[in-house]
Amino acid sequence: MDVRQAGRLLLGLALAPLLSQAAGKCERLIVTGSPDAPPYLWRDPADPTHLIGASADLLQQAAQELGIKVQVLYAGKRSQAQDEVRTGRMDMLLDAPLTLAGLNALDYIHPPLVRNDYLVWTRKDSSLIYETPADLHGYKGALSQKARLTEPFEDFAKRQLTLMPQPSLTQAFQKLLLGQVDYVVAGRYAGMATAQTLGIAEDLLAHSQPIDQPGLFLAISHDSACNEPWLRGQLAKKMTELPASGQAEAALQRNLERWKSQLQQPLSAPKQ
16 A cells, blocks of 8 residues: 555545534434425324424435434414525425525425426316416416415416416315306315315316426525535435335325315314
8 A cells, every 4th residue: 555545545534534424413304384285284283383294204204214303393384484494493494496586595405305286177067178378368267375386387377367366275166166267276186185075076177287387395494504415415315216216106195185084174174
């Protein structure tokens, strides 16, 4: 072994504890997100201080494999949760939309944890034929105020569509059935569960081609002590593996049934 090889070996031995410490310095993540986005994330009726849902389950699974403890806590409505993470009081958002403003305070993990397909829903007896967004010109639509759409689609909708925000998806569907609007833009799973719970699934048609597909990202605060390359890299790897393995879809289906069960219990049903 020559002098240079010996030097590199000694340097590696000296750095090993530091690298190990860096990789393991994050032992716990305090995480939050939107409290009204089932089946991805919503407030736990049995323990309102915590959030549950597919996004929470997937992060818990990934973190467990990395040896990190995770708490998914309720931090208020969506804007309050985002403020908690932007300011560094909490480490991570579970369902961050990718925005230019968000990049000023957050590091996004790619790919997104899940993608939320927004579909066009019509009455089954409707004459509206939908294949592309241009087909909606001249028709009136509705959507829930809680819908989380991409910035490009929101810009398009403001310029090209007539979309009336409603306090809830239930009210949007009611307007559709009453003929007050021609279509509703709603998430695939939220629309499905709401329609089934209201007993109107047989009256509605969900067009299979998504009109928008916002990604729900893990986003770590710039001010989080856990924001370091090792963790971001490991989480990016997990976010790639989970959908490919089918675990993301399984978590969505499991939490869809969980949410539907809660919707059928009037005392604990979350507002949608």
